[in-house]
Amino acid sequence: MSANSPPVPVSQFVQAMGQHAASVCVITTADADGCYGLTATAVSSVCASPPRLLACVNKSGVTHEKIALSGMFCVNVLGEAQEQVAKSFAGMLGKGIERFSVGDWGTLVSGCPALAEATSVFDCRVVQQIDQFTHSIFIGEVVGVAHAPGRDALVYGARRFRTLRKTMMAPQIDSEETLHF
Secondary structure (H helix, E strand, O other): OOOOOOOOOHHHHHHHHOOOOEEOEEEEEEEOOEEEEEEEOOEEEEEEOOEEEEEEEEOOOHHHHHHHHHOEEEEEEOEOOOHHHHHHHOOOOOOOOOHHHOOOEEEOOOOOEEEOOOOEEEEEEEEEEEEEOOEEEEEEEEEEEEEOOOOOEOEEEOOEEEOOOOOOOOOOOOOHHHOOO
């Protein structure tokens, strides 16, 4: 393969990525006009020191513009029982549904909406925005966190919401030295 090989066709890429399973997140932000959010799976840790993560957001939605203007966002990792929250923020419950009417919402440090029942919440300040065609990669410095140990994340893969099959209980990790990013 040469460095000049063309990219694969979009349809092949979309079909292959559809098999990729990832935790379901709701990315939120807020400004003086209100609260905004969307369902996403393109979220990942970047580094632990300083604590940073990335979220890929489609430029066509209003939430993208609001994150770019506010410089803040919150990543809410949904639990297995929160499929309705995921569907609400994905627009799957219809146009008349107020997205934030589903779930118990509060705030952490930034003032962005944080889901009380989420498995993990990462409150972030944008430190870099990287534009990539239809999406932006927002790299956020984590300024606040909340989590619910023992609660399993909702997963999306093969074009549907899924839960994890429990095979064994992982040992409790109490030391940051055992975390590897």
